[in-house]
Amino acid sequence: MTDTRGRGMDPELPVVRLCVAGMQAEADGSAHAAYEFFRQAWNAAGDDYEACIAAHYLARHQSSPEETLRWNQECLDRADRVADERVQAFYPSLYLNMGRAYLNMGQPALAHQHFVRAAERVSELPDGQYGDWNRFAIAEGLRDTAAEAPAGGTVAGTAAPLAPVVDTGIRELQSRWCARGDLMALGLTLPAFLGYLGTDEDRLRLRTALHMLHAARRLPQDEQTALGALLGAAALG
Numbered sequence: 473m474t475d476t477r478g479r480g481m482d483p484e485l486p487v488v489r490l491c492v493a494g495m496q497a498e499a500d501g502s503a504h505a506a507y508e509f510f511r512q513a514w515n516a517a518g519d520d521y522e523a524c525i526a527a528h529y530l531a532r533h534q535s536s537p538e539e540t541l542r543w544n545q546e547c548l549d550r551a552d553r554v555a556d557e558r559v560q561a562f563y564p565s566l567y568l569n570m571g572r573a574y575l576n577m578g579q580p581a582l583a584h585q586h587f588v589r590a591a592e593r594v595s596e597l598p599d600g601q602y603g604d605w606n607r608f609a610i611a612e613g614l615r616d617t618a619a620e621a622p623a624g625g626t627v628a629g630t631a632a633p634l635a636p637v638v639d640t641g642i643r644e645l646q647s648r649w650c651a652r653g654d655l656m657a658l659g660l661t662l663p664a665f666l667g668y669l670g671t672d673e674d675r676l677r678l679r680t681a682l683h684m685l686h687a688a689r690r691l692p693q694d695e696q697t698a699l700g701a702l703l704g705a706a707a708l709g
Contacts, residue, residue: 487513487522491529507533521558524550528562531569541573563593565606571613584617591669607667614669615639633670641702642682645695660685679703 482488494509510533513526524547531543548566551559571586590610597603618633634642642665649657664678685691686699 485522486516487518487525490516491525494529503533520550520553524554524559524562528566528569531573537573537576541570541577544569544573561596561598564590564597564610566590567593568606568610568613571610571617575613575616580617581620583613584620587613587617594669604663604667607669611667611669634668635705638702638705641698641705645698645702648695657685657691 483492490509490513494506494513497503497506497509507530510526510529514523514530517523517526527543527547527550531540531547534540534543544566548570551562551566567586567590571583571590574580574583574586587610590606591614594607594610597606614633621633642661646658646661646665648654661678661681664674664681668674668678682699682703686696686703689696691699
């Protein structure tokens with residue numbers, strides 16, 4: 473879900489003002505006060521749209537995985553009832569939250585299904601850091617539940633996820649770059665790697681980033697060789 477300043481949110485709505493106050497309480501370290509603001513927002517909700525917003529924030533302040541799931545499901549159900557452009561940009565985050573909730577309940581298969589749904593709607597996220605953060609979290613969820621993918625299946629319906637040897641190889645190189653503070657190598661490759669959802673576009677973005685780094689010939693020879701081998705892997709061909 474976008475934050476209260478994002479697309480589709482009216483900052484003048486009483487429910488939104490209460491949620492802003494709750495977010496400020498969170499930032500101040502007062503979880504109890506935040507919960508009370510979000511509870512007031514739920515009680516003040518006059519329609520499914522406002523209830524969707526309030527339920528999203530209430531889900532963040534539940535004491536059990538079961539209640540967290542219940543409020544995330546409530547949020548998703550309310551968005552489905554609204555079913556117009558006001559909630560369109562919410563769905564990647566809503567499915568992401570459902571996936572996390574199922575993962576925390578020890579149900580990775582259901583979690584994977586929701587991460588895939590989030591990936592399928594990632595284009596609806598707004599541009600900028602909020603959209604990037606959600607994309608990275610969705611990709612992380614898909615990686616964490618990759619074992620639950622159907623045999624021969626795909627992520628987001630278009631291309632296979634990274635082969636384990638490629639994923640491991642990139643992680644090992646990035647760990648070395650991190651250790652020596654090679655910010656240029658990290659800055660070029662991390663966004664494409666962390667946001668990899670398995671689409672053809674994602675594969676091209678990652679391959680392009682790795683190719684640019686390889687072509688610059690600025691890495692130590694062993695890393696240059698390892699990077700070349702990754703570029704030759706079938707999963708990035």
